[in-house]
Structures are given as C-alpha cells and as structure tokens.
Amino acid sequence: MRFTALLLLLLTLIPAAHADDGHAALHRLFAEEWERGLRESPENAAYNGDMRFNDRWSDLSLKAIADSEAADRAAMARLHAIDRKALSAQDQLHYDTFEWLLNKDIERQPFREYLMPMTHQGGVQTADGITELLAFSTEKDYRDWLARMDALPVLIEQTLALMREGVRSGRTPPKAIMTRVPAQIAAQLVTDPEKSGFFAPFKRYPESFTDAQRAALSKEARTLITGKIVPAYARLGEYFNAEYLPATRSSIAATDLPDGKAYYDLLARYYTTTALSADEIHGIGLKEVARIRARMEAVKAETGFKGSLPEFFSFLRSDPRFFYTSPEALLEGYQAMSKRIDPELVKVFGVLPRLTYGVRAIPASIAPDTTTAYYQGGATDGTRPGYYYVNLYKPEVRPKWEMLPLSLHEAVPGHHFQFARGMELPEMPMFRRTAYFVAYGEGWGLYAEQLGYDMGLYDDPYDRMGQLTYEMWRAVRLVVDTGMHAKGWTRQQAIDYFKANAPKTDQDIVNEIDRYIGTPGQALAYKIGQLKISELRARAQGRLGARFNLRAFHDEVLGTGSVPLDTLEKHMDAWIAAQAAQ
Structure with missing residues (x-):
C-alpha cells in the first residue's frame, strides 16, 4: 500500500514538474528575447524607459540585420521546442501571442523592408x-x-x-x-x-x-x-x-514592388490580424462609408444648414468660427479639451491607469509632413508619462470640431488608457505589457472616440459631426488603401474620394493619403478593430441584458492586453459566458 501510494504521488507530480519546466523555459525565452530587442534597438529601449544603450544607435549594417533575422528564426525554434499543451491557460495565451508576433516578423523577412530605410515621415x-x-x-x-x-x-x-x-x-x-x-x-x-x-x-x-x-x-x-x-x-x-x-x-502601389501582391496580402493580415482579403476589406469600407454618410446627412439637418453635404463639408473646412488663430491658442484648446474629458472617465471605466499623460506640440521639424496628432507611450517603469502630441502647424487648417474625437482617440480613454493599462499588468511578461497589435490598439482608439456619447460629451452637433468625420476617415481608409495598393487607384483618385466623403481639410487629406502610400496596410487596422470591439459589446449586451456592466466590459477589454482580434474575441466570449453564469 505504501509503495502504491508513493507511486501515485510521483505520477501526479511528474506532469506538474513538466509544466513548471515549460513555464520556466517559456518565460526565460521571453526575457532573453526582450533583452535582445532592447540591445538591438537602443531607440526602442529609450522609448520603454531603459537608458542603458543611450550612447549608441541601432546597427543598420546588412550583417547586423541578417544576424537579427537569424535570431528570430532561432527564437521560433526554441518556442516550438516547448510543449504548449503542458502549459497553463495563461501561458498558452502568452505562447500564442509571442508566436504570432515572431511568425509575422519571419514572414516579412523575404521582402527586405529595411532596404527602404527612409520615408517622408521619418528616418x-x-x-x-x-x-x-x-x-x-x-x-x-x-x-x-x-x-x-x-x-x-x-x-x-x-x-x-x-x-x-x-x-x-x-x-x-x-x-x-x-x-x-x-x-x-x-x-x-x-x-x-x-x-x-x-x-x-x-x-x-x-x-x-x-x-x-x-x-x-x-x-x-x-x-x-x-x-x-x-x-x-x-x-x-x-x-x-x-x-x-x-x-x-x-508607381504608388505596394503591389508594384518585387513579390508585391504577396507583400500587400501579408501586410493586410498583419495589421488587421485577420485573414480578410483586399477585396473583402474594400467592400466593408464601401458599406461603412454609405452608412456613415447617411448619419452625416441627419446631423447636417440638425444644424439647420440648407445646402448639400459637399457644401456643408466646405463650410466646415472654411468658416473662421471653427479655427484658432495662433498655434498657442490651438495648444491651449487641446489642453482644455483634455481637462474636459478627464472627469467623465469614471462613467465608463472602473479601473483608471495610474500613469499620467500630458499634451505637447509635435516638433516643428516634422509637423508639416505628419498627421494631426499622435500618442507617445510612457516609460515602462513609470518614470516618463505618456504624451499626446498635437500638430500646431497652420492652425487655420485644424478645426475645433475635430478636437474632441481626436483627444478621445489619442489620449484618454484611447491610446493612453490602452498603453498605460498594459504596462500596469505586472503578471504579464514584458513583451505582453508593451505589445502593440495595430487592430487592437487602433481599433480601441477609434472605439474610444464613440465613448464620448456614453460620457455625455457630444452635446454639440458640430462635435458630433467631428465624431462622424473621424469615423468616416477610418472607413475611407479601407477603400483608398486597398484602392491604391490592390486596385490600381491613383494618388489623386484617392485624394478626391477622401475629400468627397469627409470634411477633413486639404492639408490633412493629402498628408493622410501620403501616409497610406508610405505605410501600406496600416490604415486598414482601425475600422476593422473598432467593428470587432463594437460587435463584442453588442454581443455582451444582448447576452447579459440588464446585468451588462459597461465599465466592467471596458476594464476586461483593456485588461486582456494587446492581442490579435480572434484572441480578444475568444477571451471576451469566455468573459461573457462567465458573467452570464453568475
């Protein structure tokens, strides 16, 4: 009996020990690859608050690039040597996320993107x-x-x-x-x-x-x-x-590069984290443009404007009432907008990030050639806050009606919440705390613009037109990005389509189209991600009814960390089922 009991005890311990070995090997791989990433990219290390490599730049020699690509393939071999089935559910999620990221890096290697090291947006x-x-x-x-x-x-x-x-x-x-x-x-x-x-x-x-x-x-x-x-x-x-x-x-199309069609198909899969084809994405864009355009017509009528929608767009682009007269006044306007949003966040979130954020001007050296705004995450150790960068170049083309949705997207509760909450998940390995799946991140940013309704902020029809303009902007992206890179559209054709469907100013429209030309596929992620998060919210509301808690839903989406959309969907479906069972 003693021997049998001892044997049974040993048999129960063996799988646990095996799982522990897998856990240790997995997290050792994560830590070593994180360290390699910091060492290979001192700039990224500084972004994450690690200043050990501040006396050097990334090594862009062909040998260093080849060594890095070989290290990626070696890391994948190490990952696949770990028995995924023996891991805990949490470690399996980490495993799958790491594998997805590494696999896409390896898939991109044959296209030699590093041979185009400069763009009009940086280098x-x-x-x-x-x-x-x-x-x-x-x-x-x-x-x-x-x-x-x-x-x-x-x-x-x-x-x-x-x-x-x-x-x-x-x-x-x-x-x-x-x-x-x-x-x-x-x-x-x-x-x-x-x-x-x-x-x-x-x-x-x-x-x-x-x-x-x-x-x-x-x-x-x-x-x-x-x-x-x-x-x-x-x-x-x-x-x-x-x-x-x-x-x-x-030419402007990514498909005109060597193996260009395969390259653009890969970029579409990478940025959207889906298997959607260019044709499917183009069709989704056309449908969304038509839906949002109908809503714009309703808001136009609400303002009392008597002309056509294109005439309303021209009015929004040009009437002096919608613009600040100096960069200083525009910056103050953005700062005031952030202060207006901050107190309302508790209406839609139960967990607020500890990390603070500030509002800064985009450096004048790049402002003419870059977007309306962007977010820069804080340091992973909390020593640097996040920053919401706003473009003060030509304030006469920066309308007031876009400031609310833009701030909701780039600052709070958009990118700042997403990045800060991710960094405040200490049980996660570092790559998970800082991972950035574009469809999740930008999908959340676009979804966050719509939370202004839940927070009671869109009390002015022009602000609501701003929200619709920004949503239309992302729907238009689906059409023009696939149009230029997969369907033979010209740059001017894309500009004209954008201008016909959104009152964004000419300066912004041209900069945006050039951005899509320079970074093929990235613009597809926003609307695809937002549609999925909105779909999950509707699913949760339908399943839970009166028990649906919007604050808890948002906390869970952000608490998941940045993941591919199918992973987010599986996680949130499990959360919905657990809520329904309580």
Whole structure:
C-alpha cells in the first residue's frame, strides 16, 4: 500500500514538474528575447524607459540585420521546442501571442523592408527627434548624447548603403512621397550649430550643472555638429537628390514592388490580424462609408444648414468660427479639451491607469509632413508619462470640431488608457505589457472616440459631426488603401474620394493619403478593430441584458492586453459566458 501510494504521488507530480519546466523555459525565452530587442534597438529601449544603450544607435549594417533575422528564426525554434499543451491557460495565451508576433516578423523577412530605410515621415534625417524620449538630468546623459552625435555619420553611411542596395534590387519607395524628404535633410544643414535639433538638450541644463560643465559640453556639441553631423547630412543630401530620388518608383502601389501582391496580402493580415482579403476589406469600407454618410446627412439637418453635404463639408473646412488663430491658442484648446474629458472617465471605466499623460506640440521639424496628432507611450517603469502630441502647424487648417474625437482617440480613454493599462499588468511578461497589435490598439482608439456619447460629451452637433468625420476617415481608409495598393487607384483618385466623403481639410487629406502610400496596410487596422470591439459589446449586451456592466466590459477589454482580434474575441466570449453564469 505504501509503495502504491508513493507511486501515485510521483505520477501526479511528474506532469506538474513538466509544466513548471515549460513555464520556466517559456518565460526565460521571453526575457532573453526582450533583452535582445532592447540591445538591438537602443531607440526602442529609450522609448520603454531603459537608458542603458543611450550612447549608441541601432546597427543598420546588412550583417547586423541578417544576424537579427537569424535570431528570430532561432527564437521560433526554441518556442516550438516547448510543449504548449503542458502549459497553463495563461501561458498558452502568452505562447500564442509571442508566436504570432515572431511568425509575422519571419514572414516579412523575404521582402527586405529595411532596404527602404527612409520615408517622408521619418528616418535618419529626423534622428534628432529622439531627444523627446530622453531625460537630460546628469552629465552622463549629456555624454551619452554626445557619443550618439559622434556616431551619427556611421548611421548615415549605413542608411546610404541600404538605399543603394534598394535601388539595385528594385525596392524603392514611391517618388510621390519622397519629394518631401529633401527639405527635411536640408533642415539639418545649419550654419549655426546652436540651431541644430541635436543641440537642443544643451539649451536646457539642470540647475545643478556648473558653468564649466555647461561650457565644456556645449563646446563639444558645437564641434560635433559643425565637424561631423552637418557634413554627414550633406553627403546624404547629395546622394538623395542626385541619385536616389530619381531612382524612386513612379508607381504608388505596394503591389508594384518585387513579390508585391504577396507583400500587400501579408501586410493586410498583419495589421488587421485577420485573414480578410483586399477585396473583402474594400467592400466593408464601401458599406461603412454609405452608412456613415447617411448619419452625416441627419446631423447636417440638425444644424439647420440648407445646402448639400459637399457644401456643408466646405463650410466646415472654411468658416473662421471653427479655427484658432495662433498655434498657442490651438495648444491651449487641446489642453482644455483634455481637462474636459478627464472627469467623465469614471462613467465608463472602473479601473483608471495610474500613469499620467500630458499634451505637447509635435516638433516643428516634422509637423508639416505628419498627421494631426499622435500618442507617445510612457516609460515602462513609470518614470516618463505618456504624451499626446498635437500638430500646431497652420492652425487655420485644424478645426475645433475635430478636437474632441481626436483627444478621445489619442489620449484618454484611447491610446493612453490602452498603453498605460498594459504596462500596469505586472503578471504579464514584458513583451505582453508593451505589445502593440495595430487592430487592437487602433481599433480601441477609434472605439474610444464613440465613448464620448456614453460620457455625455457630444452635446454639440458640430462635435458630433467631428465624431462622424473621424469615423468616416477610418472607413475611407479601407477603400483608398486597398484602392491604391490592390486596385490600381491613383494618388489623386484617392485624394478626391477622401475629400468627397469627409470634411477633413486639404492639408490633412493629402498628408493622410501620403501616409497610406508610405505605410501600406496600416490604415486598414482601425475600422476593422473598432467593428470587432463594437460587435463584442453588442454581443455582451444582448447576452447579459440588464446585468451588462459597461465599465466592467471596458476594464476586461483593456485588461486582456494587446492581442490579435480572434484572441480578444475568444477571451471576451469566455468573459461573457462567465458573467452570464453568475
């Protein structure tokens, strides 16, 4: 009897030990791959608040890129060596999420995206922008930045090598968007080093620094800018203007790249986290445009405007009452809008993130060529808040009626809630706390715009038109992105379609279309993600009836962390079933 009991005890312990071994191996893989990611991308490390690599840039040499791709494949082999079935349900979710991300990275390798290292929205020509992420509080912080400045010519040479290989292999970006880049490079060719973006940190020393420290650091910065940085950018400009720009492709479609159709199909799957085809996404977009347009007609009638919908759009784009007259007033307007939203959040959330956020202007060097606003997440250790960046370039094209849905999307309860809540899930491995599935993240952002109704914020018909405009904007994206990249649409055709269906200003429309050209497929994620979250909410309401708790629903969606849409659906279906069973 004693032997039998002991044998039975050992048999029950063996699976548990095996599961523990799998758990340990899995989380060791997660930790090591997280560390590798930080080491390979010092810029991403800084974004996450890890400043250990602040004296260097990413290595963009072809050897380093090949080594990184090989490491991805090795990580996948390590993952598949772990018995998924022996893992806990939570670890299986982590396993599946990690596998999805790694698999998409490996699937993208043959398309050699790194051979197009610059876009009109960023690249080595805007490298000084990383100062927005860095803290300059100690002499080491400044010394690290000086080391980065000293290494910039190497980064530029690596970028040039990638561009030359891109030209040789037929992998170049569209000329239509790259014509914006020469001005960005020219902005770095300063004659006064103190006017360089790289010098900005040396204009704001901590009070504790002595005059001698300040003088020595500033002198070294001026020497590097004049002697190394400006000449390196001059070499970049000479090659870009004389050789690269003429060699960029005249077409705008991703399908015109080598293996372009397979590439765009992959991007559509990657960004939407679905198996939807370009034709299916195009059809969804057309249907949504028609539905939202009908709602716009109703709001137009509510305002008392007597003209047609296109005439109403022109009125919204041009009437002075809808615009601030200075960048300063526009920034104050955004700050006031955030203060208006904050107190209402408790109506729709039970859990509010601890991390704070602020409102900042988009740097003037990139504002003319970038979007209306964007969000920058806080540091993972909570040492840097999140920031809602707003575009103050040409306030006369930034209408007041778009500020409410934009703030709901980019700040609270949109991206700030999503990123901050993710970072405040300590039981998750780091890659899960910081993962960004675009369909989940941007789908949540677009869904968050509509929460203004639940919070009682859309009390003005022009604000409601703003919400519909922003929803229409994302529906239009489904049509024009697939149109340009899979159906032969021209850039002008896409601009015209956008303008016919939304009162966004011309400046924004052109910048948006160029963004879709430069980042194929990314724009598909927003509406697809929002439709899924809205579908899940309707499902929960239908199943739970009077017991449906909106605050609990939102807390659970954000508490899931960023995942593919089918994973979110399975998780929320289980949550709905558990709520129904209580």
